[in-house]
Amino acid sequence: MKKVEINKDNCISCGLCINTAENTFAWDDDGKSKVINNEVTDEVTNIAEMCPTGAIVITEKNE
Template sequence: MGMKVTVDKDMCIGAGQCVVTAPDVFDQDDDGFVEVLNENPGEGDAEAVRDAAHVCPARVITVEE
């Protein structure tokens, strides 16, 4: 099984670090809050997703592997 990405959008502060770090997996909605573009990213995005979870100041990204 691959990676599964979830976010707690209610706790997002809109810093945007996830979008900068993993733009193929994360985006921001019109209000600036995180949106997951791909809940099951491939191995090519795995390192970027882990980094995005690490740099998120609100710690709203959960990565299950």
């Protein structure tokens, strides 16, 4: 099973992920993206590839 996380150090607040998948990403208090739903869909995978700084990290979750 996979999970999605934001590398906050790399997020430049472009809004692409939030505007594209509002069920997965939202603005955090620090003005950067945060994950609100950990389900890794094909859409989320595509957005991770489109993030200009590679800040969206998808990893295998050991459970």
